[in-house]
Amino acid sequence: MGGSDLILAAATGSVSLAICATLWAVAQRRAGDARAKILEGQIDQLTAGASAARASSEAFDCALVVIDEGVARLASGEEALAACAAAFDLEDEDPQAVVEAMIGADPDHARRLRALTEKGEACAFEARGPFGAVSVEGRAAGAQAWLRLTALAAGEAALPTAARLASFLDGVGEPAWIAAADGSVQWANKLWLEAVGAESLADAMARKLSLDPEADALAREAAESGERREIVRRITLGGRRRALKVRAAPLEGGDVAMSARDLTEAEDVREALKRHVAAHDETLNHIAEAVAIFTRDRRLAFHNTAFAQLWSLEPAWLAETPTHGEILDRLRQRRRLPETVDYAGWKAGELARYESLKAQPDDLWSLPDGRTLRVVHQPHPLGGVLLLFSDITDELKLKSRYNAFIQVQQATLDKLNDAVAVFGSDGLMRLHNDAFAQFWNIPAADLEGAMDFEGVVERCLPRLHDQVFWTELKGRIADPDPKARAPASGEARTSDSRIVAWQSRPLPDGATLIAFADVTDTRRLESALADRENALAEAERLKREFVGNVSYELRTPLTTIIGYSELLERMGDALPERARGHLAAVRTAGAQLGRSIDDVLDIAAIDSGEIALEVADVRVCELLNETAERWSRHAESGQIALIVDCEDEVGLIRGDPKRFAQVLDHLVENGVRQTPPQGKVTLTARRALGEVRISVADTGRGIPFHVQAHIFDRFVGRDRGGPGLGLALVKSLVELHGGWVALESEPGAGAVFTCHLPEAAHIETGQRELGL
Numbered sequence: 001m002g003g004s005d006l007i008l009a010a011a012t013g014s015v016s017l018a019i020c021a022t023l024w025a026v027a028q029r030r031a032g033d034a035r036a037k038i039l040e041g042q043i044d045q046l047t048a049g050a051s052a053a054r055a056s057s058e059a060f061d062c063a064l065v066v067i068d069e070g071v072a073r074l075a076s077g078e079e080a081l082a083a084c085a086a087a088f089d090l091e092d093e094d095p096q097a098v099v100e101a102m103i104g105a106d107p108d109h110a111r112r113l114r115a116l117t118e119k120g121e122a123c124a125f126e127a128r129g130p131f132g133a134v135s136v137e138g139r140a141a142g143a144q145a146w147l148r149l150t151a152l153a154a155g156e157a158a159l160p161t162a163a164r165l166a167s168f169l170d171g172v173g174e175p176a177w178i179a180a181a182d183g184s185v186q187w188a189n190k191l192w193l194e195a196v197g198a199e200s201l202a203d204a205m206a207r208k209l210s211l212d213p214e215a216d217a218l219a220r221e222a223a224e225s226g227e228r229r230e231i232v233r234r235i236t237l238g239g240r241r242r243a244l245k246v247r248a249a250p251l252e253g254g255d256v257a258m259s260a261r262d263l264t265e266a267e268d269v270r271e272a273l274k275r276h277v278a279a280h281d282e283t284l285n286h287i288a289e290a291v292a293i294f295t296r297d298r299r300l301a302f303h304n305t306a307f308a309q310l311w312s313l314e315p316a317w318l319a320e321t322p323t324h325g326e327i328l329d330r331l332r333q334r335r336r337l338p339e340t341v342d343y344a345g346w347k348a349g350e351l352a353r354y355e356s357l358k359a360q361p362d363d364l365w366s367l368p369d370g371r372t373l374r375v376v377h378q379p380h381p382l383g384g385v386l387l388l389f390s391d392i393t394d395e396l397k398l399k400s401r402y403n404a405f406i407q408v409q410q411a412t413l414d415k416l417n418d419a420v421a422v423f424g425s426d427g428l429m430r431l432h433n434d435a436f437a438q439f440w441n442i443p444a445a446d447l448e449g450a451m452d453f454e455g456v457v458e459r460c461l462p463r464l465h466d467q468v469f470w471t472e473l474k475g476r477i478a479d480p481d482p483k484a485r486a487p488a489s490g491e492a493r494t495s496d497s498r499i500v501a502w503q504s505r506p507l508p509d510g511a512t513l514i515a516f517a518d519v520t521d522t523r524r525l526e527s528a529l530a531d532r533e534n535a536l537a538e539a540e541r542l543k544r545e546f547v548g549n550v551s552y553e554l555r556t557p558l559t560t561i562i563g564y565s566e567l568l569e570r571m572g573d574a575l576p577e578r579a580r581g582h583l584a585a586v587r588t589a590g591a592q593l594g595r596s597i598d599d600v601l602d603i604a605a606i607d608s609g610e611i612a613l614e615v616a617d618v619r620v621c622e623l624l625n626e627t628a629e630r631w632s633r634h635a636e637s638g639q640i641a642l643i644v645d646c647e648d649e650v651g652l653i654r655g656d657p658k659r660f661a662q663v664l665d666h667l668v669e670n671g672v673r674q675t676p677p678q679g680k681v682t683l684t685a686r687r688a689l690g691e692v693r694i695s696v697a698d699t700g701r702g703i704p705f706h707v708q709a710h711i712f713d714r715f716v717g718r719d720r721g722g723p724g725l726g727l728a729l730v731k732s733l734v735e736l737h738g739g740w741v742a743l744e745s746e747p748g749a750g751a752v753f754t755c756h757l758p759e760a761a762h763i764e765t766g767q768r769e770l771g772l
Contacts, residue, residue, distance in 0.1 A: 005758045062759040065095045067117055067145040072096045075146075083151035087132030100125040100151065102136065103378075113138065117145045126152070175211060175244075175260040178251070181223040186255060195237050195260075198228040211235065211260065215246045219256040222248035232263065243267035289390045296383040298324045298354060310389055311336055323383075325351060329764070339364045353377050354385055359688050364392075372396055424506070427453045430511060439516055453477060453716030476504045477512045485512065491519070498521050561586065613656040613736065620653055620692060622684045627664040631672060639677035642668075644684040653692050653757060659733045666726040667696035667753050674700030674751070690759050691739075697752040703745040711743055 059419035063077030063084060072095040074081055085231050099711040103110040106401075112123040120140035128136045135150040164367075169176050176524040177188035188201055195211055198204035210216050211660045212235050222229040230247040237244075242449045244260040251257050281302065284291045290307035294300055297322045308315055312329055322330075328347055340346045353360060358377070377389040407729040410431065413420050419439035422431040428450045437444050440460045457470045464470075469492055475484055489503035501519040506512055621644075627646045635642040664683070679699040686693045701713060712731040734741050734755050745751035 013469055017174050017393055017416070046193070046314040055380055062148050062150040063095075065099065065147040065149060066101070067113075067147065070117070072099045073148075077149075078454070080149065082153060084134045084149045087134050087151055088127075088129035089131055097314050098134075101129065102134065106561070107131060109136075113145075116140060120145075133716075134252075162311070172259075174262060177211075177258050179216070179248075179256045179258050181220065181254045181256070183219040185210070192260075210673065212246070212648050214476075215258065215260070216246075217260055218248045222256050223254060226250050232267070235260075254657040265271070289388050291328075291389075292387045293380060294324050294354075294384045294387070296354070298351065300327065301384065307389070310391070312702065335368050337367070339368055367748055373741055388751070417517070423512050423514065425478065425480070425510040427474070427478050427513075429453070429456055444446070463496070464492060464500065465486075466492060467496060473502075473504065473514065499654060588652075609661050611736070613659060616657060617652045618655050618660055620650045620685045620694065621648065623657070623660055624685055624694070627668055628662060629684055631668045635681065638672060638675070640672055641673050641680035642672075643680055643682045647687075650685045650687050650692060653759070655737050655757070659736070663730050664694070664696070666730050667755075670726060670753075671696050671698035671700065673752075676700065681749075685757075692756065692757045692759065693754055695752055696752065696756040699750040702749050703751050704747055708743055708745060712741065728752075 008506055022462050043099070055213050059585070061077075061080045061083070063080035063337040064075035065081070066075050074095045078662075081098065082093045083099050083102075085091075088098065088105070095174070099113070103113065103238075106637045109125060109127055112121075112125060115121040116123050116138040117140075123136070123138040125136050127136055127361055133152045135152055137148045147422050170191070172189070174191035175189065175195050177192045178186045180186050184200075188198075188204060193199070193201065193204060196204055196209040198207065198209050201572075203209075212233055212521065214231060218229050218231055219382060228247065230244050230245060232243060234241055235756060239655050242262055243264045243266075244261045245263045246258065249257045279769055281304070283769075284302075284304040285306075287304070288306060290310040291304045292300060292307050292584055293302040300318060300323070301321070308318060309326050310608060311327075313327070315331070325347065328350065332343060359379070360377045360661075363377070365375055368375065371393045374390040374392050378384075378386045378388070380386045410433070413431070414435070415432055416435055419436040420431075420433050420474050421429055421436050424430050429447070432447060434444070437447055440463055446459060457474075460470075461467075476488060479485065486505040487503070487505050492500050492502060494500055497520075498518055499520045501517045503515050504512055517689070558568070558728075559642075612644070615624035624644045624646050628642050630644055670682060670684070675681055675698045681699075682695075682697045684693075684695040684697065686695075712727050730753075731741050734757070737757060739755060739757040742754045742756065743751065744754070
């Protein structure tokens with residue numbers, strides 16, 4: 001390449017570089033002009049904003065003060081700052097002086113401003129000076145702190161700020177909130193938020209929480225009507241059922257101010273009062289006395305069931321709450337009030353009791369139907385009068401009877417020969433008879449009035465000197481121990497050698513009855529009777545010994561006589577006919593005498609209670625057959641038929657077989673003796689009506705009527721031979737088995753002796769009972 005080419009290339013490059021530089025410079029200028037326009041626009045906006053801020057602050061009478069590095073300077077609002085300085089009586093309108101005046105007004109203000117400048121914490125308070133108050137709101141922006149100062153007018157100085165008002169509502173102690181017209185919450189204090197379980201108002205609004213649906217409905221009702229509303233609701237708060245009085249008050253703009261006051265204690269007291277009143281009324285309805293309560297205006301406020309029943313008044317009419325005078329008039333018309341000549345005056349006196357505040361004495365009303373009422377007039381604590389009517393007719397009758405009973409008791413005691421005195425638990429003598437004064441030789445005048453036990457003892461000591469006796473007797477009167485008050489009795493000897501029997505008896509009312517009796521003659525008589533009883537016992541012993549000895553002395557020769565007579569009878573034809581007849585008579589008389597001796601011994605054993613029964617099972621039919629077999633020979637010799645009539649159903653009976661045989665032997669012997677030849681004696685046994693009846697009937701001459709009443713007495717049968725103890729022994733032996741003997745007889749028509757033996761009877765000797 002030549003030189004010209006190089007020069008041309010260099011010139012071309014220079015021109016191109018110059019063109020590029022020019023184009024770049026043009027582009028930069030255009031960009032600078034555009035940015036300058038943007039900055040001019042921002043400056044215009046900031047200027048307009050500052051002007052607007054200054055204008056707004058001046059329009060709302062507030063001053064903006066900025067604190068930078070501890071120095072305060074005014075941003076806007078010179079006139080408002082002048083008003084604030086005037087409130088603190090400052091001549092200089094310097095912002096720093098105003099801030100220092102606020103700090104000096106209250107130490108709390110310095111704390112809040114320090115927290116604002118150092119930590120950036122927002123604050124809001126009112127600073128009060130000598131001539132007014134200043135509302136202060138502080139906010140932090142970067143390293144600077146801004147204060148908005150507003151001088152409050154005279155009327156506004158007493159009004160709290162919104163922050164203070166919110167703090168006030170948080171401290172009122174009850175949930176409070178502002179609800180919209182539809183009932184939704186718009187603002188709420190801390191207690192409301194705690195009640196619904198919300199962390200903040202935003203949380204409550206987001207979750208659409210509500211204290212109570214009825215409270216929301218109350219808010220809507222108050223918003224629609226424009227009037228205050230309130231209700232009492234039971235709401236669960238903090239796990240406890242609470243009674244809240246919810247109030248709703250319409251606000252300007254359509255919102256509603258809501259509050260809920262806790263009335264739990266008041267409602268509990270009200271409910272308790274209602275229950276108490278209901279229980280009181282129920283109690284009054286169950287008592288027998290008639291109760292009526294009248295208000296201050298003399299109208300019937302309450303009456304129990306007994307009141308309507310006592311006066312026979314219609315419940316429907318009483319439910320209309322008639323006045324006291326109307327009730328008296330109706331009772332007067334029905335003749336149920338005490339009859340009086342001046343009813344108007346009597347009625348006025350009854351109604352005049354409303355003017356008295358003191359308790360009045362009870363009245364007694366005597367009604368025309370014979371009843372007597374006690375009437376109590378008592379001022380009611382809530383005003384009015386309480387009337388209580390008690391029917392004391394029975395009480396008066398009972399008291400009259402009691403007084404009559406006391407008089408009869410006193411008269412009865414006065415007729416007693418024993419000395420009687422009644423002492424109360426306090427030791428005072430309540431009652432005594434005339435014999436008491438005579439017994440202890442005490443003048444009747446000395447025993448009048450309330451005399452204690454010591455006084456009575458002092459007057460009785462001359463007759464009975466034993467002080468220990470009186471001390472023990474006093475203990476039985478005054479000692480409350482049941483053992484000491486147990487009934488007791490004893491004897492004592494007086495100074496004149498009399499024997500006195502005493503006894504103490506506790507009475508149901510706590511009193512003690514003491515009785516004294518002179519038993520000197522009684523003891524003497526008892527001693528004489530004891531001596532006589534000993535003598536009778538000795539005579540009875542001698543009688544038994546005599547009977548035993550006589551029996552023994554008689555049986556020895558009697559045995560000899562009977563034995564030799566039987567020996568001579570065995571000689572047969574060696575003896576003459578006449579001699580054999582005499583021997584038979586001797587043997588028969590000896591046998592009869594032996595039986596009589598046995599009867600006498602049995603009677604003596606029964607009288608002395610020494611006889612013993614050997615009880616065993618006895619077959620009745622066999623007993624009758626054996627008896628008939630024993631007496632068959634004797635009956636055949638007298639041409640008498642001996643018949644046994646016994647059914648197998650009679651069975652067994654419990655008793656002494658030997659004594660039963662003895663009874664039948666006596667009855668059969670008696671029947672055979674009384675029956676003439678060609679007659680008959682019948683032994684019969686039957687069971688009926690819980691007993692066994694054994695009868696012995698004969699066809700003899702019968703028994704005269706005047707003898708039948710004494711046929712079982714001893715020695716009545718003496719005219720028939722023997723000592724007359726047979727039938728008496730029969731009666732005793734049957735009764736010993738728990739039975740009895742009956743006789744049926746007519747003169748000339750024979751006799752029937754019937755032994756009634758019970759199937760189950762107690763044997764008097766203590767042996768086993770009878771029974772089939």
